[in-house]
Structures are given as C-alpha cells and as structure tokens.
Amino acid sequence: MATTENSPVIENLHHSSSSLWSNCRPDIQRRINALLNYQVEYFRLRVEFHRQLQDLQYAYNPEFERIIERQRSIIDGSCEPKELEKLINQSSIAQINNQQTANVQRKGLENFWLKVLKNIDSYDYPIQRRDELCLKYLSDIRCTLNPPDVETSSFTLEFHFLPTNPFFIETILTKQYRIRFESNNINPYRSYDGPEVDCCYGSIITWKPDHNLTIRKRTKRIRNKITGQVRFECIEEPVKSFFEFFSSPTIPTNGIHEMTNEDQIRLEADIEFGLLLKQRVLPRAVLYYTGEALRVFNDEEEDDDDESTSSDSSR
DSSP states (O other): OOOSTTSTHHHHHHHHTHHHHTTSOHHHHHHHHHHHHHHHHHHHHHHHHHHHHHHHHHHHHHHHHHHHHHHHHHHTTSSOOGGGGGTSOHHHHHHHHHHHHHSOOOSSOTTHHHHHHHHHOOSSSOOOHHHHHHHTTEEEEEEEEEOOOSSEEEEEEEEEEOTTOSSBSOSEEEEEEEEEOOOOSSSTTSOOOSOEEEEEEEOOOOBOTTOOTTEEEEEEEEEOTTTOOEEEEEEEEEOOOGGGGGSOOOOOTTOGGGSOHHHHHHHHHHHHHHHHIIIIIGGGHHHHHHTHHHHHHHHHHHHHHHHHHHHHHTO
16 A cells, blocks of 8 residues: 555656646645545555455345345245244134135235336336336346456346246346446546446347337328328337336447447436345335335435535524
C-alpha cells in the first residue's frame, strides 16, 4: 500500500491532476500529493473489504440456500409444513381433514412468483396483462453465485417455467451479471463506491409461433401511388413486456461511454432490477407475496421524507 510521499503513485497523481494545482507552491503540492496517496490507499482498502465481504457471502450461502430450499418445497407443494401440527389442537386437525375431503385443494401456493413480481411494482419492467398469461407457468426464481476469480465475480438469475408453458420452448431463462471489484487503475483516486456490474446478458427466448409477447402483429394497408392497387402487409411492432428484461443492450468493446443515451438508460435500469431481485426480493419473497415488504419499504421512504423535512425546517 502507498503510505509515504515517496511512493511511485505520487508521480502518476502529479501528472494526471497537475492542471488543478500545478500553480501551487511546492510545499502545497507535496501535501496534496500525500493526501491523494492516502486516498488511493483508502480505496484499495475498500476493494479488499468488499472482497472479504464477498467471501463471507459465499461462506454463508449454503445455509441461506438450505432455508430457501425449505421454502421452495412449500411453495411448489412437494411437502407440507409439519410445524403447523404443533400449533393447532387435534379437533382443528380433524376439521381441516374434513374440509380437505369435501374440497380437493391444490398443493403449494398457486401463482406465487407471478404475485411476487407484480408486487415489486417496477417502473422499468412492469407486468403486462399478456405477460401474466405466461408468468402463470413460472414455478421458481433462483439466484446462483458463480465461482469468483481474482478481479470479478458473477451471479445468475434463473427463471424456471413449467414444461406445459405454451409460449416458448425453454424451461429455464437466465440472466447473468458480472461484478468488478477493482478500482480505476487509470485514475486511481477516482471515487470508489464499491463493486460495479460491468456486464450482463440474458437468455435468447425461442418463442412459439404467434406467442411472442414482445411484439404485436398488425395488418397495414398499402396503396400503390401509380396503379392505385391496394395490398395488405403484416408488420411486427415492439410492445412493452416484462420479457424485455432478458434482452440487455450490448456493451461495446471500448466501454459504456460508446453506447447511446437510450441504451445507457436501459442498461442502468437492467442492472438496478437485477440487483433488486438478488439483494431484496428473492431473500424476502414471501414478504413480497403477502405485501409485507411493500409496507416496510413505504415506511422506510416515509421515514426518509420525515428526516429530510425536519432537516430542511431546521435550516
């Protein structure tokens, strides 16, 4: 780590930022150099902190998955919660058995993940009515942590669909995100706020004929200006759909700065939604199903508003 003013980092910092303080006295320049080097050291330490935080996440992931697997078995109906029997008396059990005999009940929680996604209330990937017809076949959403390397790690979101889904051929759609831990080596004292997603890509969906939810077909009437003859042509128009989430904008080889503003906005929305699913929704899926997560989120927003209002009034 660079901790002294004689560090080789000093020269790089001096040349890269000389236009800002080259007219200062030499003693001021030395002090600024030292401060910048300590800033670089701080950012490097934060990189190491986030790497160890990732290692901790990987260490605990099997325990998290064990709990999520138990939840999954209740959601899909492969098992019933035995803990329920400890909370009710025998007469209640007999009453429940009689009701089950009279009414054949479906196992698990029907349309669980459809309801979870609808309760996210995403402005970037809202659930359309047409999407619901397909998302009723969504049986599970999972997040898989991929093995990390020295500079990056990645995770994959998996959307599992029932084989009876009539809309596309695949039974699993995936979305993968790559996370970079390193700070900016070209400009080492540029602010480092933590790991960044620098790449993402999704599955190619093989839609079945006339079932593509991302396009709409319509017939266009075309008249020949010379002969006056009229012909009809079937054209396809893109429409809003949740499944746009799986078609990420392509990042050019030279980086995001070469993308159009529209694609940059799309990419930012894509990354935010993917991180929202990984960090907030999937670990609290049942709370989004019941709506509890929305109430907690709204309460947090109200608290933030109250704090900002009180700070404004105190000025």
